[in-house]
Amino acid sequence: VYAYINDIIIASKDIEEYLKYIKTVFDILDKVYIYISIEKSFVAYLSIRLLSYIVNGEGVAKTDNRITIFKKLKFSNTLEALE
Numbered sequence: 001v002y003a004y005i006n007d008i009i010i011a012s013k014d015i016e017e018y019l020k021y022i023k024t025v026f027d028i029l030d031k032v033y034i035y036i037s038i039e040k041s042f043v044a045y046l047s048i049r050l051l052s053y054i055v056n057g058e059g060v061a062k063t064d065n066r067i068t069i070f071k072k073l074k075f076s077n078t079l080e081a082l083e
Helices: 015-031 065-072
Strands: 047-050 053-056 059-062
Touching: none
Parallel strands: none
Antiparallel strands: 047 053, 053 059
């Protein structure tokens, strides 16, 4: 049986707290024989995109990239232009 965990996100107020959290998470994963692929790991990012949000030290902000793309599309006003 193989189980895949997609994301583990650790946030903290400072680097000391962050390192403490990472050690705690690694210890828990090690106890239950879950291993992390180093090639797919990203550590100590100041900002991340999570679903449709950006999370950083300032807080959480909603992104609207998908909406922006559709707003930039130009649509024809006439049926003749579509032909």
